[in-house]
Amino acid sequence: MAMRVRLSFKFRFPEFLLVILMLASGVCLGFSSGGFLVNFSRIGFSIISTVEKGVFAVSDTVKNTFGAVKELSELKKDYDELSKKLENYQQMQRSNAEIRKENEQLKTQLGFSQSVEQKNFPAQIISRDVDKLYASLTINKGSADGINKNMPVIAYQNGNIGLVGKIVEVGKFTSKIMPVYSLDCTISARIQNTRDLGLVSGMGTADESLSMKYIKKRVLSELHFGDVIVTSGENGNYMRDVPLGTISKIRVLDYDSSLDIELIPIIDFSRLETVIVVDQSRTNDGKAAQ
């Protein structure tokens, strides 16, 4: 009797609920690219990511506290060593040229955001893609800070400026970035030296290279490994001449009139912590003041 009950299939509440939930999910998925009157995704993102920001802040504080204790003992050692060194250094006179050079370096590092012509917002990455299926980065600045959808995002890393991606979702206090390595990201770009125009797209993960298409075969002889690819700025989505990557591989396909070029991104996304969101419609007050 019990066996017969187990084998027979009856359309009860759980099955009914499954159909309803699957239908709801399926419809949402089907329309997510088209957009609903009410953007559930944006509202949900705005609410939950704000809490997420809070959790990140707490975990960051805890991490920093533990780090600070360890750092304190190291600082004590360093302090003793540095005290000795300081006695030596105080006897040395630095030339004006050296001081000027040091000053310039510090200016470059600290005042990068002021050097950008457009109004910009430095931000910290608070979360990354959870799975390897869809690429996204979440930052701790949102509409309350002046961030808008489609704003380009750049970063300054190891002395290089590079394109990170663009803002695709804006919450009140957080925003979501579609990085250049995302499958959905396509950018109009030029080879810096030859000025040939093509399209750069991502391969889905930060570990993989970027792909550049629509560069004619006739320019093959002019291309070199390490050549820099920059944004063209033609469609207005991104600023002009922001480096994207360097050429790492060139494939010549017999069936295609264009070259298949692979790029190493300028930005090392695994080490990226802070980014700069650029508002192309407004100029930088700091720059104007200079």
Add this chain to the structure above:
Amino acid sequence: MTKSYVTSIVIIFCTVLIETAILSNISVLPAVPDLLLLCTLYIGILNGKAAGEIAGFTSGVFLDFLSGAPFGFNCLYRTVLGFISGLLGISFNFEGILMPAVVGFSGTFIKVFFVWIISLLYPNVSVLYHVASVPFLFELACNTVFAPLVFKFLSLFKSSLSLKPEDD
């Protein structure tokens, strides 16, 4: 009943935050362990099909809000996974280490299967899930290893999570 669903949602919400705000920022990890999947499987096994699919749907909604995936993507396959775990829960005993590990292992593979099915049904959903890749194998290993731990941890809340009154 309400207590069970509220506890489930709170646990799922906390897990989402741990996964997105903390684990995703550890750049050393090739992939993030899918703790949400393990929570969904546990709730489904404990409370049956309806609770499993609701847990799956809820976890999917939270993930869709935070990840770059199109809205509905995670909801869809996690709902089905929750339902399947509810089906299995009736038939097997999931105490100990081995069975939870098997559930974590097979749940990850079933997840990949459903992601593949969705990519077939929705041509605009561009999905990358390479079974032979390091990130996937790492996630698979993590889910397998963490499953007994997560199940053990969630069993601490069994009285609040369970829809059925506990046997004395």
